[in-house]
Amino acid sequence: xxxxIKRVGIIGAGQMGNGIAHVCALAGYDVVLNDLESDxxxxxxxxxxxxxxxxxxxGAYSEAEKQAALGRIHGTNQTADLAEVDLVIEAAVEKExxxxxxxxxxxxxxxxEAILATNTSSISITRLAASTDRPERFxxxxxxxxxxxxxxxxxxxxxxxxxxxFELSKAFVSRLGKTYAVSEDxxxxxxxRILLPMINEAIYTLYxxxxxxxxxxxxxxxxxxxxxxxxxLADFIGLDTCLSxxxxxxxxxxxxxxxxxxxxxxxxxxxxxxxxxxxxxYDYRGEKPVPTR
Numbered sequence: 562x563x564x565x566i567k568r569v570g571i572i573g574a575g576q577m578g579n580g581i582a583h584v585c586a587l588a589g590y591d592v593v594l595n596d597l598e599s600d601x602x603x604x605x606x607x608x609x610x611x612x613x614x615x616x617x618x619x620g621a622y623s624e625a626e627k628q629a630a631l632g633r634i635h636g637t638n639q640t641a642d643l644a645e646v647d648l649v650i651e652a653a654v655e656k657e658x659x660x661x662x663x664x665x666x667x668x669x670x671x672x673x674e675a676i677l678a679t680n681t682s683s684i685s686i687t688r689l690a691a692s693t694d695r696p697e698r699f700x701x702x703x704x705x706x707x708x709x710x711x712x713x714x715x716x717x718x719x720x721x722x723x724x725x726x727f728e729l730s731k732a733f734v735s736r737l738g739k740t741y742a743v744s745e746d747x748x749x750x751x752x753x754r755i756l757l758p759m760i761n762e763a764i765y766t767l768y769x770x771x772x773x774x775x776x777x778x779x780x781x782x783x784x785x786x787x788x789x790x791x792x793x794l795a796d797f798i799g800l801d802t803c804l805s806x807x808x809x810x811x812x813x814x815x816x817x818x819x820x821x822x823x824x825x826x827x828x829x830x831x832x833x834x835x836x837x838x839x840x841x842x843y844d845y846r847g848e849k850p851v852p853t854r
Contacts, residue, residue: 570646574605578652580708696721748813763791774852796835
């Protein structure tokens with residue numbers, strides 16, 4: 562393939578975006594980390610620095626490798642700075658209308674051969690691709706959270722995604738040291754099609770009074786050998802993201818088994834979104850998390 566990915570642009574400096582920037586920079590890619598808010602860029606870069614420092618302390622990388630990687634990341638709030646990148650990965654909030662708006666604003670600045678990818682965890686790749694000027698050069702590259710630690714990346718082709726885009730994306734993921742799994746373009750793909758209904762069922766179990774937050778999480782940690790309980794995991798993911806994915810499943814597959822639990826809806830309406838707002842199924846404002854039910 563004549564085209565090669567050397568410079569990567571990432572739209573969104575939040576938890577997913579800064580994690581993707583982190584692994585790309587360590588893999589030797591030049592990275593442009595873009596966000597509308599300068600404070601989010603500053604916070605994202607600080608998070609990357611802290612996470613890399615932990616990796617250095619554990620012997621995964623040397624201090625020189627860390628400094629070289631940090632030097633490859635350029636933060637900017639100017640969309641025009643993405644003009645020379647070979648691959649752009651959108652890592653914004655899980656809302657289709659926001660993603661479409663981002664693609665409309667960024668496409669005019671990209672070079673014609675640049676690949677445009679989305680980190681969506683649930684939304685149709687085909688539908689998102691159709692809102693761009695390059696559906697053949699559009700693909701889903703779905704990283705798991707936290708990106709520096711999680712090994713898997715889901716690759717999802719839209720109906721128009723051409724073979725070269727797919728092959729270049731596979732090579733990109735492999736260079737990051739990740740393992741890719743190819744999913745068909747169905748609502749929520751593979752991981753979240755399985756994971757989120759389990760979390761939603763755990764919330765129903767709480768809603769119906771079958772068990773408390775602590776009892777449900779303890780049961781799944783010790784009874785199913787999960788590293789964290791489903792309600793703790795929901796808080797980590799973000800309850801707004803969990804709700805968005807369940808809504809995509811419910812609407813896309815038209816099956817009542819995917820109906821979001823009313824308690825999940827209530828928590829999101831209250832602004833209790835999990836760790837990022839300090840309250841969800843646990844209250845994180847004290848020295849250690851305390852169940853809210």
